[in-house]
Amino acid sequence: MIKVGIVGASGYTGGELLRFLHNHSKVEVSTITSRQYAGQPVYKVHPHLRDSDLVFQDINASKIDADLVFTATPHGASMNIVPEILETGSKVIDLSGDYRYDDIETYEKWYDLKHTNPLESVYGLPELYREEIKKANLVANPGCYPTGSILACMPLIKEKLVETVIIDSKSGVSGTGINPSSATHFPNCSDNIMPYNVTTHRHMSEIEQELNKAGPVKVCFTPHLVPVIRGISTTVHTFLKEELKEDVTSEYLEEIYEGFYNGEPFVRILKEGEMPRLSAVRGSNYAHIGCFQIDQHGRVVIVSAIDNLVKGASGQAIHNMNLMFGFDEKESLDFMGMHP
Known part of the structure; x- marks a missing residue:
């Protein structure tokens, strides 16, 4: 069993992470953060998660006690918190674009942002980088x-x-x-x-x-x-x-x-x-x-x-987590779509 935190859990990707992790047999979600909704139960923002007893907290990301932290934060925000989380010994899966690029200059050109904390990461597309993801401490979840x-x-x-x-x-x-x-x-x-x-x-x-x-x-x-x-x-x-x-x-x-x-x-x-x-x-x-x-x-x-929101974001992030911790790749993700 591992402990997981989610920074920026009030957005759509945060809600999807929580939906999939709710039935994960090897994960306990210990912390979810949101400045705007601090102190409110998760179902006030994500009404489909009414069975969850989680409450949003406004705490510094480096204070999260977890084996893995998902950073579901905007582009430009992740680079300011990911290094602090890694220093605590937690692994990180970042859902922003801050760590997807091999060349920082390319990131800065296309995102019109100065990258202040470049780090080595693995691009989190399991079909291409499965073995690298298994050994990674920082995975950059691909864009949708x-x-x-x-x-x-x-x-x-x-x-x-x-x-x-x-x-x-x-x-x-x-x-x-x-x-x-x-x-x-x-x-x-x-x-x-x-x-x-x-x-x-x-x-x-x-x-x-x-x-x-x-x-x-x-x-x-x-x-x-x-x-x-x-x-x-x-x-x-x-x-x-x-x-x-x-x-x-x-x-x-x-x-x-x-x-x-x-x-x-x-x-x-x-x-x-x-x-x-x-x-x-x-x-x-x-x-x-x-x-x-x-x-x-x-x-x-x-x-x-x-x-x-799933293969293009949160589901792929959980697939990456399963690889990083040696779980069954399909754990908590093994179900079909909802046609029609």
């Missing part, structure tokens, strides 16, 4: 868009089939966080699809960093806000290298993906005629990948679907 995008693209890059990927992602409104804005106000986002940061979204740099470790590739990424609560649907468009157009078929692509993700507990490769759906992964830690179509010009289309 990068999770769906990297999983959809990586086999193509590993096999050196393409040189450029164009990624079109559509995210539910929960991806913008718990605090409302004019963009997420119901009359503005309902019955609408809104592209934003069409060529400048910070997650493009994170996707490019990880894909380029498998081989040189140019990444073009555009996100959209769609009027659903949960989920990210990602469509990858790319062109096969000219010399490969005659040899690569849809069946071959499906075989590549099945081989690459063979044995992965939370990735499902869909068969011909099946299409990844947000409803099929909603509330679960699964990623569905499919389509594998090639048109007459050699354009390949791959589609992935994840729940942005």
Whole structure:
């Protein structure tokens, strides 16, 4: 049994961490923090957690007595508290972008922040870095868009089939966080699809960093806000290298993906005629990948679907925790989505 703390537990990702950890047989959640809701029971903020007796506390993160601390804090805030937590001997899984980058200058450019406390970390995508995560003290949980995008693209890059990927992602409104804005106000986002940061979204740099470790590739990424609560649907468009157009078929692509993700507990490769759906992964830690179509010009289309709050955030964080402490990888995460 390990003790776990959650810094910033009042947000959507904090609520999802608590939902999954509630039934974890080897975890006791000892501390949850929130300045705004200090002294209030957790169900006042997360009404679905009424069976929990946890109460929000406003305490310094370095005072948390835990084996592991999840920092569900905004970008720029984590870098100020993660070093203090690590000094206490606790391991950390950070859900912000502060420790995802190999190059601090890249982080500072895309986040427009000065990084004051760089540390060595492991990028927390289990399908790529399982063994490294097992030995890590600090895991940087991937972004939600990068999770769906990297999983959809990586086999193509590993096999050196393409040189450029164009990624079109559509995210539910929960991806913008718990605090409302004019963009997420119901009359503005309902019955609408809104592209934003069409060529400048910070997650493009994170996707490019990880894909380029498998081989040189140019990444073009555009996100959209769609009027659903949960989920990210990602469509990858790319062109096969000219010399490969005659040899690569849809069946071959499906075989590549099945081989690459063979044995992965939370990735499902869909068969011909099946299409990844947000409803099929909603509330679960699964990623569905499919389509594998090639048109007459050699354009390949791959589609992935994840729940942005689970596989794209809290579920993946718990998967990382299970690896770090030698638990069954699927502990507390082993259930299907909620379609329809």
